[in-house]
Amino acid sequence: MYAVVLLVCCSWVALLYPSVQAYENLALHKTAWQSSTFEFYRADRAVDGLYTDLRERGGQCTVSLWAKRTAAWLVDLGGVKNIHHVFLQYVTDNRVWDEYNFNTRFFLGFSVYISNTTNKGDGVLCFRDTNYTPATIPNPVNISCPYHGRYVIYYNNRTHLPYPEGYSDFAYTVLCEVEVYGCPTPGRYGENCSLLCPENCNCGVIDKTCVECVPGYRGHLCYEECAGLTYGLKCNQKCGKCSGGVQCDHVTGICPNGCDAGMYGDRCDLACGCYTYGVECKQSCGNCSNGEPCHHVDGSCPSGCNSGAYGVMCKESCGNCSNGDTCNDVDGSCPYGCDVGVYGKTCDEACQSGRYGFSCAKACGQNCQGCNRFNGVCEFGCHPGWTGTFCEKRNP
Incomplete structure (x- = not known):
């Protein structure tokens, strides 16, 4: 049986386990991060399994920068794990841990979160110190955290004056070791993680109550x-x-x-992207205005068509408008008629026999056997008895 001491701080309860070895340390040698780092005292020193030397600069503890208002440290367990409790060993400088130990002031007010992201706000709060004093704060401490999560986050701040008596002026983290105990395999529970949770259920590490579904x-x-x-x-x-x-x-x-x-x-x-639309994005957009992509579902152009194109999808070609005008991008019509030699709503039909000029509005000479549709020249000859460029002269 374990000797268990309940330390009640408002509604939060820290469970102290002097000697708990049944669960696996999921944090050992995992990737760690901290909000600031002093020299080479990196975040991963708190998960290296070494904490026989508890001096601040003894080489086995992580150290944050001084004079910060917030300090955060986290470990990535490599995946969502079934957590039982978290062990924290704070720096002592190898001195007795009591109200006369200078380091207590920095440990006071700390919090521990379990989260599936690196943001503590996305997770659950396991513990927040709101009641400890330099004379009562334990070190080391085991905190009950029966939750599922990937990241364990240690956090402290000095952002809201006034601080309780005994608190440091700045947030400062000197963690010598953080151990996270639980079941390494999802879907298991029990003291030795040998029992299976119900099907489709991530159960609590202590019993088979479903904490969440898979x-x-x-x-x-x-x-x-x-x-x-x-x-x-x-x-x-x-x-x-x-x-x-x-x-x-x-x-x-x-x-x-x-x-x-x-x-x-x-x-x-x-x-659909890359100027495609439709089923499986297999259709190509038309000539939308300014090179904009078409609508990914129906291919329509939201801002009209480029010059020379018309229709809902700007896939129809138009042109040959008089004076080089742009056709209407909805129906392809030319606002001021057609250029020479063509006619029709979209100015894409050659003049019919006997017509020429702008919008084919002029008739070829009556004595012409077929005139040029652009300039009216009787290029195929005149009827008998007539001569001239337009067959306008009688033969002498």
Whole structure:
């Protein structure tokens, strides 16, 4: 049996375990980080397994910079782990730890968080010191943290005056060792981590109560698959635009039958890019104004077409407007008629026989056997008895 002492600080409880060895130290030699570092006293010194020399600069402790208002240190456990408790060894300078030890003032007011991100605000608060004094703060200390998480974060601040009696003026971290005990394999619990949690459940490290469901499941007993176009941890991720609006895979979010038009990727959560649109992003955009991309679903151009193109998708060609004018980008019509030699709504038809000029508005000479559609010259000859460029003269 363990000797357990309850230290109550408001509603937070720290459990002190003088000798707990049943769980594995998940933090040993893992990647660590701190908000500031003094010289070479790096964050990883607090997870190197060494703390026989508890001097500030004895080489086995991490040391932050002086005169900071906040100080943070964290360890990445390498994945979400089932945590039982956290052991903290603060610097003592190898002196008796009591109210006369200079280092107590820096340890006072500390907090410990468990989070799935490097942001403590995304996690849960295991413990916050609101009641210790230089005479009562323990060192080392084991803090009960029966949660799942990837990052264990130590935090202290000196941002809100006035400070309680005995507190340092600045936040200063000198951690000699941080050990995080728990089960290395998800889905297990018990003192030696040999018992299996219920199916689809990440249970508490002490008993099999479901703390949270594994990704893809929900409900009190974690029997229900994610539905309602959701997936993943706590079913709090939204499915992408799966083809036909069907439910994505409840665990991975992958769409079983491909994507709706305009989307791509395994989860159909990426819009078509690179001037493509439609199903599987296989269609190319038209000549949208200023080189802008078209709408990823239907290919429409939101700001009109470049000169020489028209239509909803700017894929139709127009031109030959009089005086080089730009055609209407909706229907391709020319606002002031057509250039010489062409006619029609979009000025893309050659003059019919017997017509020439702007919008084919002029008739060829009546004695002409076929005139040039641009200038009206009778290039195929005149009817008998007539001569001249336009067959306008009688033969003598």
